[in-house]
Amino acid sequence: MAWKDSRRSRSKLLLFTLSITIGIAALVAINSFKENLNYEINNQSKSLLGADLEVYSQQPFTEEQMSFIDSLGSTRSLQSRFSSMIYFPQTGGTRLIQVRTLEGDYPYYGEIETLPLSAATDFKTGAFALVDETLMMQYNANIGDPVKIGQLEFQIIGKLQSIPGQNSINTAVAPVVYIPHQYLVQTGLVERGSRVYYSYFFKTDQEIIEEEFDETYETRFEELALRYETVDKRKKNTSIAFNNTTVFLNMSAFIALLLGSIGVAGAVYSYLGEKRRSVAILRCLGLSGRQAFYIYFYQVLTMGLLGSLIGTTIGTGLQLFLPRLVEGLIPFSIQTRFYALVALEGVAIGMIVTVLFSLLPLLSILKISPLNSIRAEFESGGDDQKNLILKSSLFGVITLFLFSFSYLQIQELDQAAIFIGGLFVTFLILWLFSKGLIYLAKTMVSPKWSFLLRHGIANLHRPKNQTGLLIITVGMCTMLISIMYFSHHVLLDQITMAGSEERPNMVLFDIQSHQKPALETLVTDFDLPIVQDVPVVTMRLLEYNGITKKQASQDSTLEIPDWLYNREYRVTFRDSLISSETLTEGALHPYQANDSIFISIAEGFAERQEWELGDEIIFNVQGALMKTYIGSFRKIDWRRIQTNFLVLFPSGLLEEAPQFHVLVTKVKDNQQSATFQQAIVRQFPNISIIDLELVLKTIEEVLVKISFVIRFMALISVMTGLLVLINSIMLSKSQRVKDSVLLRTLGAKAKHIIAIITIEYLALGSIASLTGLITAHLLTWVLSVTLFDATYSIDYMSTVYIFIAVIIATLVMGLLNMRPVLREMPLTILRREN
Amino acid sequence: MSQILEVHKLSKTYQSGEKNLTVLDQISFSLEAGKSLAIVGPSGSGKTTLLGLCAGLDRIDTGSVSIAGHALDQLSEDQKAQVRNENVGFVFQNFQLIPTLTALENVMIPLELLGDKNALQEATALLDQVGLADRKNHYPSQLSGGEQQRVALARAFSNRPKILFADEPTGNLDEETGAKIEKLLFDLNRDKGTALVLVTHDIELAHKTDHLIRLKGGKVFESDLLSQTHAQS
Known part of the structure; x- marks a missing residue:
């Protein structure tokens, strides 16, 4: 009866069937895709890291650290990575890149894909460089051409096609160039205060079980101020990134x-x-x-x-x-x-x-x-x-x-x-x-x-x-x-970044204090404005309201994440707000000699950590401990092209601390941008330049x-x-x-x-x-x-x-x-x- | 007197599966203004089809129909609608009131389509005439069959039509109500001088009209409109 009855109105039933069909099709497609994604993350987790373990630091490894690293295993590779400028002498092109120096057989899982294939290992045999394929295309560079990184010239030996754990978006913003590790010092790019990540990648005989490894080594890593990442951690981080x-x-x-x-x-x-x-x-x-x-x-x-x-x-x-x-x-x-x-x-x-x-x-x-x-x-x-x-x-x-x-x-x-x-x-x-x-x-x-x-x-x-x-x-x-x-x-x-035609479009960073006067002269010679000139001091958080990292990790009820202590805080100092900031609570307290130090924290960041006015924070400013109190919260429009900071110190304290500077300017056009960048790379090879027009385009x-x-x-x-x-x-x-x-x-x-x-x-x-x-x-x-x-x-x-x-x-x-x-x-x- | 309806060699064929079914075959007749005509015949003889074609509700295959001098086969659908609005009234067996409109609104429609500024007053007067003044704000579903047919009559006469087509107007009503509707129909026909074309099974009712056409198998079997009819035996 049901079948007979449906005969004359099946078009209506078809509409009904279509509704179900499209809804379920979308659901199955998306859920299958999610399963595929999870499967690949699990399956390729080792090649995401390229090794079983990565141990890293933002300072060169000390002797004590090295003896600990030695105890972790001998099958390892050394990598350093930092931002710098590349210069193509044949075309005069310059571009901000991520330099990676490599020593050893990394990656142990997955591979560095290059053209020709042999270039992935051959580049370590001399002054050779592997250059990101898209970057080479953009600057009309060919295999065999010279490139200048810092004070050294390298010959392009191969096109870099893919790197373990890196997506094409990351490499589009800062393309990667590999050079042999033995040339790192000769480039002259590593100075005090330079932001370099040094990593040791290990291949272990046995699988690392995260919990056991944490239990055995976490304290030691903390004592030595080293950080590490296992395959499981990378897997979790990758999953979170897709959240x-x-x-x-x-x-x-x-x-x-x-x-x-x-x-x-x-x-x-x-x-x-x-x-x-x-x-x-x-x-x-x-x-x-x-x-x-x-x-x-x-x-x-x-x-x-x-x-x-x-x-x-x-x-x-x-x-x-x-x-x-x-x-x-x-x-x-x-x-x-x-x-x-x-x-x-x-x-x-x-x-x-x-x-x-x-x-x-x-x-x-x-x-x-x-x-x-x-x-x-x-x-x-x-x-x-x-x-x-x-x-x-x-x-x-x-x-x-x-x-x-x-x-x-x-x-x-x-x-x-x-x-x-x-x-x-x-x-x-x-x-x-x-x-x-x-x-x-x-x-x-x-x-x-x-x-x-x-x-x-x-x-x-x-x-x-x-x-x-x-x-x-x-x-x-x-x-x-x-x-x-x-x-x-x-x-x-x-x-998407906010701002108008008038927004600044070039940021120069890693400027050493002694380079500042000469750089400012160069900027003036090019008739460019100095929109911002900001000193930056790096530091770490040692204690929050008397709670150390160790106490926080032992007491889960405190809900203080590890990264709060692990991360490097780049801080500036001044006694006034800039246009991207608004004070939402408290006030900026200029520093008075022998008085307490009141700092200002970005509102959103403080909210997430549930920080309150008056909380005590002790920072380790490159060896010197500094006790501070939260004096105010600032709302920051992060989308404005300005140098914005989570933590703001008052003037009068950090002036003598090791620091680097950031300079923000605005170039008129591509031509001026190119000649200005060339002049900077020639005169100050360690200074990195972000061309915001290029970044925005990417x-x-x-x-x-x-x-x-x-x-x-x-x-x-x-x-x-x-x-x-x-x-x-x-x-x-x-x-x-x-x-x-x-x-x-x-x-x-x-x-x-x-x-x-x-x-x-x-x-x-x-x-x-x-x-x-x-x-x-x-x-x-x-x-x-x-x-x-x-x-x-x-x-x-x-x-x-x-x-x-x-x-x-x-x-x-x-x-x-x-x-x-x-x-x-x-x-x-x-x-x-x- | 002038002819209000002229039908000449009218034929209608429908596709039924792979066969062509001739529903009307070479029908011709004409009706004078103010006169009444009954179309009778057994079920399936083509009575309603003939009425529909005469009123311009269906497409003519061959032949011609003209109402008040307007040749329907030469008019567009919109022009036919205008001819209906200006000249024609309808009464159906199942009333065909618009269920979402009140009795008053139903009666007002033809007047409003004519752009009559006094539509409200005229429709109220017509409903009063058919004895439904106190039910004017009721919806069709709130009215009895007889009441619905009276509303339909009021609506049919609201635009002062020259000709009224009625398809089994008493078919759905009891004897007493049917008689009342009949009386109303003929009174209005007489008072307002409207020609009346009536499709019915009711021979008694048919004999009350001035003329009669008997259909059988789509052909005119008997007619007293001899001058225009090809009587068939």
Whole structure:
């Protein structure tokens, strides 16, 4: 019976199947991709580090450190890395690079890929350099050409194609150049205060078990001020690095499925709307309400299974292309695999969604009276108690499912709660808006208005109106799609640097104090402004409120992370704020001789550490201990191109400490930039230059790549959303077609019908779109603060585009529904409708 | 007197599977203004199709129909709609009221489409005439069958049509209500001088009209409109 009954309305069932298919396809594709990513991180974890263990320091290793390093193993390689400038004598080009010097057989896992292959080892045999392939292309350099790094000239022996654990984005910002370690000193680039990382990479005979290793060596590493990274640690760090991306992907999958669910409910509702009379007739013939329910339940179940299976198949196919979207964003290649569990999960979730979201409309079948066969308008009384309990329980189960699913996808309890809470608030807001619109339509219509306007507006409140349903579904759909776009905007805005044409575009750093006067003269000779000239002193945090690193790591209740003590703090000193800073609490206290030292901390950083005014911090300033107190918090606009600091000291204390300087200037054009950089590299080979125009260009290229990934996911949501929209409007089709054909019979022209439908759907579209957008902005704001940890900013362009697009889409769908009225003869439709 | 409806060699064929089904075959007749005509015949004889074609609700295959001098086969759909609005009234067996509009709004529609500024007053007066002044703000689903058909009658006469097409106007009503509707229909026809084309199974009702056409198998089986009809035996 179920099969026979479905024969004439399979197009409606197809819409329902499509909703499930797209939602599940997105879910399976994203979850498979996540599995692939995790698999590769696990599988390639050793080649991410290139060794079993890395021990590193920002100072040259002392004798004591060396004897400890000797005890860790003899199969090891030495690497140093630092930023410097490269000079291409043949073309005169200069560029900031990351210099890496190597001694030994590193990498032990994975490989340094070069062209020719032999160059990866041959470069260590003389004054040779391996130069990043893209950098060589940019500067028209060829193998055999000379390059100058510091005071030494090297010959390019090979093109560097990939390095273990490094993605192409990192190398795009600061391309890597390898040189043999024995030439490090001769380059003249390593001076006191230079920021060089020295690493020993070990290959051990036995696998390092992180916990055991930590237990045995952690204290010793601390005592010797050495830091280390094991394969497991690198694995964890890599996973964390992808957190934001996966959160976004998870959210996309969730939204796609949610839209699919709305589509399911809408399609079943619309399908059953056509079946009321058939059910009533069957009921007259002796069919029980329960039997009628099962007829349609089996139909829906079959189509749901079909949709889930197709969706899973498409999703599995789609995941083959996802790695291509993130090429260059991750430091390894991804081989795609089929995950039976993910596929099974896809089918299962598809079926759960089918059952849960179709049950709501399906329950109405139980209420269809046999009397409907005689009088279609007959409405049985309200829900009886049993039905009410059933409906309420169903809402409860749906909420629980949505919450569990969002938790499984996002993996954060509070964030999942916020998301689900947001959805319900949106639902409530949309419902209230629809009620408001109905009330407004009822009260505002004036007899003085034109017939068409009155008729169009009155359609919003008349019996069997679709105002509530359309505003909720279209509004919800708009909200979900908008969240995708707005989140995208917030994420991108976070990395896009603010500022105008007047912003400085060149930063010179690693300037030694004795080089300052000569450098300033050079800057003046080039007629360039000194926008900022900042001294920088490096230090480490020794104690926070009397708690040392050892105490913090032993007492987990303190929740003070290790990195707080491990990191190097680059600090400056002054008694005033700069334009990117605002004081939010406390005051800047200039230093008075023999008085306490009050420092200022960046607000966001202090908030995360739960630091408060008056907290005591002891810094180790290159051997000298300095007790300080937090005197103020500063809000910093990190996006401004200025030198910003987490910690600000007052003047009068650090002036004599070993320091380097940073100078910010603005060059007029590429030509001036090139000649100025050449002069600097010739005269001050140790000074590094960041050409911000180049960095911005690189970031822009990366953003294009990231935004492509995001847009791809958003596209899936848009497709599902569009389907929901078609669905929702189809729901109202039957009623509007009947009304319109009668109007046509009574003498209404096509333009009258079009005008009435246009007015009705314009009102519906704009209210639904507006409500969806308002709630989307609210939810994106919440997501920005809680999930992305980013500053919320309004995406005006997308807001306008989405507003217009949703109205147009609603209107077009509404008008397309009216095609039969305008195309077919009134008698044909009247006969069919009867 | 002038002819309000002229039908000449009208044929209509529908596609049924792979076969062509001729529903109407070479029908011709004409009706004078203010006169009434009943079309009778067994189910499937083409009565409703003929009515639909006469009213411009369906496309003519061959032949011609003209209402008040307007040749429908030469008009666009919008032009036909305008002819209906200005000249035609309808009454259907199942009333065909717009369910989302109140009784008053239903009656107002033809007047509003004509751009009549007094639509509200005129529609109220018409509803009063059919005895439904106190039910004007009710929706069709809140009215009985007889009441719905009275609203439909008020609507049919609201634009002061030159011709009224009625498809089984009493088919869905009990005898008493049916009689009332019949009376209303003929009273309005007489008072307002509107020609009446009536499709019915009710021979008694058919005999109350000025003329009669009997259809069988899509052809005119019997007619008293001899001058224009190819009577078939």
